[in-house]
Amino acid sequence: MQIIRNRTVYDVVIVGSGAGGGMAAKVLTEAGASVMMLEAGAMFDTRRDSKMLAWPYSSPRRGAAIPERQFGEFDAGWGGWTLEGEPYTSAPGDRFDWFRTRMLGGRTNHWGRISLRFGPDDFRRKSLDGLGDDWPITYDELKPYYDSIDRHIGLFGSNEGLPNDPDGIFQPPPKPRCYELLIKRAADKLNITCIANRLSILTQPLNDRPACHYCGQCGRSCASHSNFSSPSVLLPPALATGRLTMVVNAMAREVTVDENGLANGVSYIDKTSGRENHVRGRIVVLAASACESARLLLNSKSSKFPHGLANSSGIVGKYLTDTTGTSASGFIPAMMDGHPHNEDGASGAHLFMPWWLDNKKLDFPRGYHIELGGGRRMPGLGTGGGMHRYPAGGGYGTQFKDDCRRYYGSTVGFSGRGEMIPNENSYCEIDPTVVDRWGIPVLRFHWKWSDYELKQVKHMHETFRAIIHEMGGTPMSAMPTAAQQYDIAPGGRIIHEVGCVRMGNDPKTSALNSNCQAHDCRNLFLTDGGPFVTNPDKNVTWTILALAMRTSEYIANQRKAGSL
Amino acid sequence: MTSRRDVLKILLAAPAATFTWTEAEAAQAAAAARTARATAKPFVPKFFTANEYKLVRTLVDIIIPKDERSGSATDVGVPEFMDFMMIDQPTRQVAMRGGLAWLDVDCQQRFDKIFVDCTAAERTAVLDDIAWPAKAKPEHAHGVAFFNSFRDLTAGGFWTTKVGIEDLQYLGNRSVARWNGCPPEALKKLGVSYE
Numbered sequence: 001m002q003i004i005r006n007r008t009v010y011d012v013v014i015v016g017s018g019a020g021g022g023m024a025a026k027v028l029t030e031a032g033a034s035v036m037m038l039e040a041g042a043m044f045d046t047r048r049d050s051k052m053l054a055w056p057y058s059s060p061r062r063g064a065a066i067p068e069r070q071f072g073e074f075d076a077g078w079g080g081w082t083l084e085g086e087p088y089t090s091a092p093g094d095r096f097d098w099f100r101t102r103m104l105g106g107r108t109n110h111w112g113r114i115s116l117r118f119g120p121d122d123f124r125r126k127s128l129d130g131l132g133d134d135w136p137i138t139y140d141e142l143k144p145y146y147d148s149i150d151r152h153i154g155l156f157g158s159n160e161g162l163p164n165d166p167d168g169i170f171q172p173p174p175k176p177r178c179y180e181l182l183i184k185r186a187a188d189k190l191n192i193t194c195i196a197n198r199l200s201i202l203t204q205p206l207n208d209r210p211a212c213h214y215c216g217q218c219g220r221s222c223a224s225h226s227n228f229s230s231p232s233v234l235l236p237p238a239l240a241t242g243r244l245t246m247v248v249n250a251m252a253r254e255v256t257v258d259e260n261g262l263a264n265g266v267s268y269i270d271k272t273s274g275r276e277n278h279v280r281g282r283i284v285v286l287a288a289s290a291c292e293s294a295r296l297l298l299n300s301k302s303s304k305f306p307h308g309l310a311n312s313s314g315i316v317g318k319y320l321t322d323t324t325g326t327s328a329s330g331f332i333p334a335m336m337d338g339h340p341h342n343e344d345g346a347s348g349a350h351l352f353m354p355w356w357l358d359n360k361k362l363d364f365p366r367g368y369h370i371e372l373g374g375g376r377r378m379p380g381l382g383t384g385g386g387m388h389r390y391p392a393g394g395g396y397g398t399q400f401k402d403d404c405r406r407y408y409g410s411t412v413g414f415s416g417r418g419e420m421i422p423n424e425n426s427y428c429e430i431d432p433t434v435v436d437r438w439g440i441p442v443l444r445f446h447w448k449w450s451d452y453e454l455k456q457v458k459h460m461h462e463t464f465r466a467i468i469h470e471m472g473g474t475p476m477s478a479m480p481t482a483a484q485q486y487d488i489a490p491g492g493r494i495i496h497e498v499g500c501v502r503m504g505n506d507p508k509t510s511a512l513n514s515n516c517q518a519h520d521c522r523n524l525f526l527t528d529g530g531p532f533v534t535n536p537d538k539n540v541t542w543t544i545l546a547l548a549m550r551t552s553e554y555i556a557n558q559r560k561a562g563s564l
Numbered sequence: 565m566t567s568r569r570d571v572l573k574i575l576l577a578a579p580a581a582t583f584t585w586t587e588a589e590a591a592q593a594a595a596a597a598r599t600a601r602a603t604a605k606p607f608v609p610k611f612f613t614a615n616e617y618k619l620v621r622t623l624v625d626i627i628i629p630k631d632e633r634s635g636s637a638t639d640v641g642v643p644e645f646m647d648f649m650m651i652d653q654p655t656r657q658v659a660m661r662g663g664l665a666w667l668d669v670d671c672q673q674r675f676d677k678i679f680v681d682c683t684a685a686e687r688t689a690v691l692d693d694i695a696w697p698a699k700a701k702p703e704h705a706h707g708v709a710f711f712n713s714f715r716d717l718t719a720g721g722f723w724t725t726k727v728g729i730e731d732l733q734y735l736g737n738r739s740v741a742r743w744n745g746c747p748p749e750a751l752k753k754l755g756v757s758y759e
Contacts, residue, residue, distance in 0.1 A: 053737060053738070053739075055726070055729070055737065056724035056729075057724055057725050057726055057729075060645065060648045060652075061648065061649065061652050062645070062720065062721070062724040063724070064649070064652070064653070066652075174743045174745070175743065175744070175745030175746075175758060176745065177745070177746060178745075178746035178750045178751055178753075178754050178756055179754065181746075181751075181754070181756035181757070181758070182754050182756055185756065203743075212743070213739040213740055213741070214739075214740040214743045215736070215737060215738065215739060215740070216736060216737075217737075334754055334755070335754065338750070338753065339747070339749045339750040339753045340733035340734075340735055341735060341746060341747050341749075341750050342735040342736040342738070342740065343736070343746065343750075344736035344737065344740075345743060346743065376734060376736075377736075378729075378734060378736055378737050379723045379724055379728065379729050379732055379734055380720070380724060381717075381720035381721075381724060382716075382720060383719065383720060383723040383724065383728075383732070384716070384719025384720065384722065384723050385715075385716035385719055385720055386712075386716065387715065387719070388696070388697045388698070388712055393696045393697070393698050393699070394695045394696040394697055394698075394711075394712070394715070395695055395696065396626055396627045396691060396695050396715065397626060397627070397629060398629055398631050400627060400628070400715070401628050401629065401631060402631075404719055404723065404732075405633075405731065405732060408723075408732050408734075
C-alpha cells in the first residue's frame with residue numbers, strides 16, 4: 001500500500017483534540033510553533049450539530065440512545081462503549097468498558113463540567129499512608145496552572161477553605177434549586193459538607209463568551225459557548241494564530257522514530273479514504289486519551305523499542321484506574337405535587353458534597369464526593385416510568401395518569417464518585433490476536449476491584465440512604481449486598497479512566513518524567529490523563545488541562561532554549 | 565483535510581443568537597407532523613401485526629385514558645411511537661411480542677376470548693392481577709414484568725409529547741436571561757429558604 005507522506009515538517013504533531021490536545025495546541029501555537037493536530041473523529045459544528053433546546057417530540061425516538069450516541073440522540077457525544085469496527089477485549093472473567101468519543105473536541109463536548117482541583121494530599125498519598133504512589137509534582141507546582149485555567153476558561157464555585165479541596169478563582173455560583181436546599185438541610189443535619197458545585201459554566205461573560213442561559217443542557221453542546229469544551233474555548237485562539245492545521249477522521253496508527261530513537265512523526269489512516277498517511281514533526285504530543293495513547297505507544301514498536309515506545313520500564317498500560325461509582329434515588333413525599341416552575345438551571349447540580357470524613361476512622365482508605373440530581377427536569381422517556389417503585393405501587397387508568405403528574409419531580413438522586421487505589425491487576429495491554437478494521441492491534445483490559453473500593457461504595461449507599469431518610473423519603477431500590485459488590489459500576493463506566501502511562505522520577509517505574517516527557521524519548525510528551533499517578537475523587541478534566549498547560553509551556557521553553 | 569478557513573468559520577461563528585433555530589425547527593417539525601396526521605392514510609405498523617396493534621391501541625388507552633386535562637395515549641400517537649421504538653431498539657421485540665401473547669393466552673384461559681374481545685369487567689380482572697407487582701401472585705410474574713415495561717413505555721411515549729409536557733406543567737427548555745433560583749411559592753411548598 002502506498003503511504004502518502006506529507007513533506008511539511010511541523011514543529012509539533014498532536015494526536016487528539018480534547019482537553020489535553022486542545023490545550024497543547026493553544027499554548028504551543030501561541031508560543032509560535034507550527035502544529036498539526038490529528039483527530040480520529042469527525043468535524044463537529046455546534047450550529048449544525050447541537051441539539052440544544054430540542055424537544056423530545058422533535059424526534060420519533062424522543063431522545064433515546066442510538067448506537068452512535070449512547071447517552072441519547074440529543075447528546076453531543078458521538079461515540080460510546082462500543083464503536084463499529086473498533087473493538088477491544090477483556091481478559092476472561094474481567095470487565096472493563098471503554099468509552100470513546102470520536103469527534104472534534106472529544107469528550108469535552110458532552111462532559112459534566114465538574115471542575116475540581118486535586119488537593120495537596122492527593123499528590124502524596126503513598127507518603128501519607130503507604131498506599132498507591134506519590135506524584136513527582138506537588139499541588140503548589142500545579143497551582144499556578146489551575147489558576148490560569150480558572151481565569152481563562154472560567155467556572156463557578158465558592159471558596160470554602162477546605163484542606164484538600166482547594167479553592168479557585170470562581171465566578172458566583174447560581175442559587176440552589178429548591179429541592180437542593182432540602183438536600184442541604186438534610187446534609188447539614190448529618191454533618192455532611194454540602195457546598196456550591198464547581199462547574200465550568202459561565203455565570204458572567206468571559207472573553208467574548210456570554211453567560212449561561214440556564215437551559216440545563218450542557219451535554220448537548222452549548223451553542224452559545226457558555227460552558228467549556230475544547231472546540232469552543234481552546235481551538236479558536238489556536239486557529240487564530242494561523243499556525244494550527246487540523247485533520248479530522250485521522251486514526252493514528254503509530255509514532256515513528258528516527259535512527260537516533262527520537263520521534264519524527266505519526267502515521268495515520270484517513271478514515272474517509274482508507275489511505276495511509278505519515279506526517280512529520282519535530283515533537284510529538286499524545287493526547288488521544290489515556291488508554292488510546294497507551295495503545296499507540298505499545299503499537300509503536302521498532303528495533304530500538306521492541307516493547308513499544310517509552311516502554312523500556314514495561315509500565316505502559318499498567319496501573320489503569322477509573323473513578324468508583326454507584327447511585328441511588330429516593331422518593332421524597334414533600335416534593336410531590338410540586339409548584340410548577342422552571343428549575344433547569346445550569347445543567348448539573350448547583351450543590352455537591354466533597355469528601356467530609358477522615359479515612360483513618362473508617363475501614364476504607366480513600367474518599368468520595370456526592371453528586372446530586374432530581375426535580376422537575378425536562379420530561380424524557382423515563383417520565384412516569386417505574387410507578388411500581390412509588391407508593392402507588394403500579395396501576396393504570398385515570399388514577400395512574402394523575403399519579404404520574406403528582407409524582408413528577410418528586411425524586412432525588414445521588415451518585416458517589418470515589419478514589420480507586422491503583423493496583424497491579426488493573427491494566428491494559430495489546431491483545432495478541434485481535435485488530436481493528438484498519439489492522440491496528442487493539443487493547444485487552446484486565447480489571448479487579450479491591451476491598452478498598454467495595455467498602456467505599458458500600459459507605460456511599462449507606463450515606464445516600466441516610467440522606468433520603470433524613471429528607472423523609474424512601475429509597476427506590478434495596479441496599480445492594482456484598483454479593484452484588486454493592487452495585488459498584490463496572491470499570492470504565494464512570495469514564496474517568498486515567499493513569500496507564502504514568503509519570504515519575506524513576507525511569508524503571510514510570511514512562512514519563514515530571515514534565516510528562518518520555519524518559520526514553522525526549523521529544524515525546526503526553527497531555528491527556530495517561531500521566532496520572534493516582535485518580536483522586538475529583539473529576540479529572542481540570543487536572544488534565546492544568547497538566548497539559550504545564551507540559552506545553554515546558555515544551556515551548558525548552559524549544560526556545562534550544563534543548564529540544 | 566479540512567481547511568483552516570473552514571474550521572475557523574465553524575468554530576468562531578457560533579454566536580449566542582443562533583440557538584433559537586432548534587425551537588423554530590421543532591415547531592416546524594411539529595406542524596408537519598400535525599398536517600401529516602390530519603391528511604395521511606391510516607397508520608400501518610411496521611413491527612406489530614394487525615391483531616397485536618389492535619391490542620396495543622386498546623391497552624395504551626386503558627393505561628392513559630382521556631381525562632379533563634388531556635387526551636388519551638392514542639390521541640397523541642403513543643401506538644405509532646411504540647411501533648417505531650420496536651424497530652429502533654430490536655432487543656425489545658421478543659419481550660413485547662411475547663408479553664402481548666401472554667396477555668391474550670391468559671384471557672383465553674380465563675374467558676375463552678382474546679383481550680380486545682373481553683368485557684370491561686374481564687379486562688379489569690386480568691389487569692388487576694398484574695398491575696400492582698407487590699400484590700401480584702407468583703404465577704402472574706411474567707405478566708407483571710410485561711406490564712411494568714409496557715406501562716413504562718406508554719408513559720414515556722405520552723409524557724414526551726407536546727400535550728404530555730404541557731400537562732405536566734414543565735416550564736423549562738428555554739433561554740433564561742437571569743437565574744433567580746426558586747420562586748417563593750416553590751420555596752414555601754418545600755419549607756425551605758435562601759436565608
